[in-house]
Amino acid sequence: MSILPREFYLCDTVTVAKNILGKRIIRKIGNNTISGIITETEAYRHTDDPASHAFRKITDRNKVMFGEVGVAYVYFTYGMHYCFNVVARNSKTAAGAVLIRAIEPEKGIEEMIKNRRDVKLQNLTNGPAKLAQAMQITKEHYGLDLTKKSTLYITEGIKPKKITASPRIGIKEATDKLWNFKIKI
Numbered sequence: 098m099s100i101l102p103r104e105f106y107l108c109d110t111v112t113v114a115k116n117i118l119g120k121r122i123i124r125k126i127g128n129n130t131i132s133g134i135i136t137e138t139e140a141y142r143h144t145d146d147p148a149s150h151a152f153r154k155i156t157d158r159n160k161v162m163f164g165e166v167g168v169a170y171v172y173f174t175y176g177m178h179y180c181f182n183v184v185a186r187n188s189k190t191a192a193g194a195v196l197i198r199a200i201e202p203e204k205g206i207e208e209m210i211k212n213r214r215d216v217k218l219q220n221l222t223n224g225p226a227k228l229a230q231a232m233q234i235t236k237e238h239y240g241l242d243l244t245k246k247s248t249l250y251i252t253e254g255i256k257p258k259k260i261t262a263s264p265r266i267g268i269k270e271a272t273d274k275l276w277n278f279k280i281k282i
Contacts, residue, residue, distance in 0.1 A: 098252040103244045106166035106185040110193035111276055113185035114140035118280045121254035122200055124232040125247075131205025131232055133222060134254050137198035139265045140276040141182070143191050147270035151192035162192040167244040170194045171229070171236055178226030181234045183243060183251070198225045198266070201282045255282070 101120060106113055117135055124131045141149040141162075150159040150172070161170045162184055170182035186193030200222045202209055209221055209231035222228040229235070234249065243250050257280040265277045 103167040133200030139196040148268040179229040180225040
């Protein structure tokens with residue numbers, strides 16, 4: 098399976114949020130490989146998106162959103178959870194990232210269940226914090242180049258049949274933007 102090239106992420110953030118659906122996340126932990134198909138995403142842009150971490154200014158937390166596309170933006174939220182994003186934007190935009198909200202587990206499901214402490218399969222990776230916990234994605238992955246084979250990367254996957262769009266989840270601003278995208282497998 099070919100790893101998505103940097104050019105894939107050098108596009109409007111909303112477009113990447115749709116196009117990355119059906120792609121496969123690969124996570125290597127020691128000798129184990131776990132993977133899943135991306136089934137839900139959200140786009141977060143820059144000056145036109147008050148819900149984005151990049152909206153106001155560059156900070157230590159969000160600086161990777163202003164950097165090279167195709168790298169991981171991992172942040173800690175609510176004092177207990179990590180969330181995994183991929184930096185994506187066109188050359189005319191200063192910042193942007195796609196939040197990976199959910200995957201359909203494929204390989205290493207037993208390992209994911211162990212990482213989540215015996216959670217049932219239907220709730221294993223159906224939220225951004227659940228996904229990060231199941232795949233052991235943490236702050237150590239912040240800034241990791243996802244366009245190269247390493248401990249975490251994204252490859253081609255399946256072609257989605259239908260993509261649905263709705264408002265993003267858990268935000269208070271820019272709720273009119275239908276930038277949450279989902280597929281069913």
